[in-house]
Amino acid sequence: MSRPYVRSTAADITSAVNAGHVRAVEVVAAAEAVQRARDEGPTPLRAFVSVGFGPAADRALELEEGLREAGPPLALAGVPVAVNDNFSTADLPTTCGSRLLEAYRPPFDAGVVRRLRAAGALVVGKTNLDEFAMGSSTEHSAFGPTRNPHDAGRVPGGSSGGSAAAVAAGIVPCAVGSDTGGSVRQPAAFCGVVGIKPTYGMVSRYGLVAFAPSLDTVGTFGRTVQDAALLLEAIAGHDPLDSTSPERAVADLREALGRDVQGMTIGIPREYFPAGLHAGVEAACRAAIGRLKALGARVREVSLPHTERALPAFHVLSSAEASSSLARFDGVRFGARVPSPDSVDALWEGTRALFGREAKRRILLGTFVLSARHREHHHARALAARAKVAGDFARLFASGVDAVFTPTTPMPAFRLGEITDPYAMSLSDAFTVAASLAGLPALSLPVGTADGLPVGGQLVGPAWSEPRLVRIADALERALTAETSAASSAPAAVVTA
Ligand code: GLN
Numbered sequence: 307m308s309r310p311y312v313r314s315t316a317a318d319i320t321s322a323v324n325a326g327h328v329r330a331v332e333v334v335a336a337a338e339a340v341q342r343a344r345d346e347g348p349t350p351l352r353a354f355v356s357v358g359f360g361p362a363a364d365r366a367l368e369l370e371e372g373l374r375e376a377g378p379p380l381a382l383a384g385v386p387v388a389v390n391d392n393f394s395t396a397d398l399p400t401t402c403g404s405r406l407l408e409a410y411r412p413p414f415d416a417g418v419v420r421r422l423r424a425a426g427a428l429v430v431g432k433t434n435l436d437e438f439a440m441g442s443s444t445e446h447s448a449f450g451p452t453r454n455p456h457d458a459g460r461v462p463g464g465s466s467g468g469s470a471a472a473v474a475a476g477i478v479p480c481a482v483g484s485d486t487g488g489s490v491r492q493p494a495a496f497c498g499v500v501g502i503k504p505t506y507g508m509v510s511r512y513g514l515v516a517f518a519p520s521l522d523t524v525g526t527f528g529r530t531v532q533d534a535a536l537l538l539e540a541i542a543g544h545d546p547l548d549s550t551s552p553e554r555a556v557a558d559l560r561e562a563l564g565r566d567v568q569g570m571t572i573g574i575p576r577e578y579f580p581a582g583l584h585a586g587v588e589a590a591c592r593a594a595i596g597r598l599k600a601l602g603a604r605v606r607e608v609s610l611p612h613t614e615r616a617l618p619a620f621h622v623l624s625s626a627e628a629s630s631s632l633a634r635f636d637g638v639r640f641g642a643r644v645p646s647p648d649s650v651d652a653l654w655e656g657t658r659a660l661f662g663r664e665a666k667r668r669i670l671l672g673t674f675v676l677s678a679r680h681r682e683h684h685h686a687r688a689l690a691a692r693a694k695v696a697g698d699f700a701r702l703f704a705s706g707v708d709a710v711f712t713p714t715t716p717m718p719a720f721r722l723g724e725i726t727d728p729y730a731m732s733l734s735d736a737f738t739v740a741a742s743l744a745g746l747p748a749l750s751l752p753v754g755t756a757d758g759l760p761v762g763g764q765l766v767g768p769a770w771s772e773p774r775l776v777r778i779a780d781a782l783e784r785a786l787t788a789e790t791s792a793a794s795s796a797p798a799a800v801v802t803a
Contacts, residue, residue, distance in 0.1 A: 310792075311336045316385045316479040316533040320426070323384030324373065330366035330428065332386030335358055337386040337430050341477045349458035349539040351470040355391045355449050357431035358398045362386065365428055380426030381540045387422055387428030388472040388481040391432035392439055393420055393524075394513035395419055398429075402515050403437045403447035403465075405660040406641040416513025417545045418482055418524055430478060433468030438632065438661045439484050439517045441465050442492060442734045443725070446664040451722055454497060456759060459597040460719040463734070466525075470497040473527045480528040480537045480714020486517050487620050488738025490525030491750035495714035495762025498752045500534040500779070502526050505769045506745035507552055509538070510545030518627035519550075521620075521742045531780040532750060535559040538772070557770065567601050570708045570778065571721040573608035578712035580735055591713045594753040594763045597785045598711065598778070608707060610698040613740060615691040617732060619650075622675050622688035629672025632665065668726060696744035703768040712737050714750040714762030741766045749775045751783055 311319055311333045322328035338359040344351040392402045394412035401407045422429060436446040444467030445451040452467045454460040455475040462471040466483030470493035473481050483490045485503040485512030494501025502525055509524035516522060528534030544553040574595060599605050635641035637657030675684035715734050725731045741748040746766055753763035765775045
């Protein structure tokens, strides 16, 4: 039987389901068939830690019933969505990619999951990630690495690599991930999909297991800018259960679609095109900048002078916060408990021994930089660097620049096992951490290929400028798609289900 909804957009699925032209249960069945096919054979994709197609199908039936009773159209009616496994879900485990939480079932749904359900979306499973969202390759998951759908020998990026892979492989049209320093944008770039990290606070973090709370955001993936934007719009907005989500109206992101970029000023920060940037990445990004110019944008070379300080500051601050966030996994409050320990120390040690190497490294680093002797030298300086990085962006946006355009990553997806040194690994986040430190919205979209692998371009704008970023990205996406289909009849970087 042909399944027309495989690789359909969320936008098409929702209008077809709302109109009663397509059954939501069949959309779920199609997603399940693709997931099974991708996980069979010698190189399983392993995008999911757990799947819940059964419960999703039950919800699909309830949804169909509701729609038949002439309920109002829903923003994501019948859209299968994958959710990173660090968001709490009452009907599926929430492991955070960790042995510690292997058997954990939260008693509640995260704010985002509640909104997804209210919008008619069907959560079909929980996606793989680096343990507690710490990493850039999804190789630090206790449940094994996810593969890149474009090349089974390569990583999908991380930490939200499972979500990016599930979207790129055509299992779901869109997915939710967490982005603390790039974990939505970097895997989006590596997997050739769109990823949006919104302004800090735009989406509720209630029920998202904390990594570094002053940096943690909830982001979205889609195969198109429109889908990533539709999903973001559906989950955004004030949540009284998250005190960092401000009470402000959710921006209309649909309004931003199908428009032009005439007269907008795009800054190209020279620090993001250093010597040593992968030549193919540079070429694809320069070509995209040329496209923006051709579309009528004013392109200006600019400088963000404190860029170099972003990555070290990010690691000091995120590890400091992680050492505090992860203290709750002690076998008493949260985390697997060793049976019959003979002392409290044995109880703690038994649980905390279950952390993987990378999580342990971050806890040690974070505890060190917060210790009385080192706090001034490391933590205070990192906070100062964070303010400088934010100041760079503030000055630039005050000078009339609407958004900046950069490569999302300095290189395309690397091979599984290729990078073992944590410092070398973190270099793939060099271009994404600054927006996180400054709390600004940023969007990654596919802009071409290098060595046959996807390349992402990143737009960063002032706080709450999501509509502007979506507008620019959507215009650029249309121009690049037209170019690709003119050049060849095969769409770029397609993965067949
Ligand atoms: N890759 C970065 C890190 O390892 C960022 C992770 C994230 O955004 N969750 O910390």
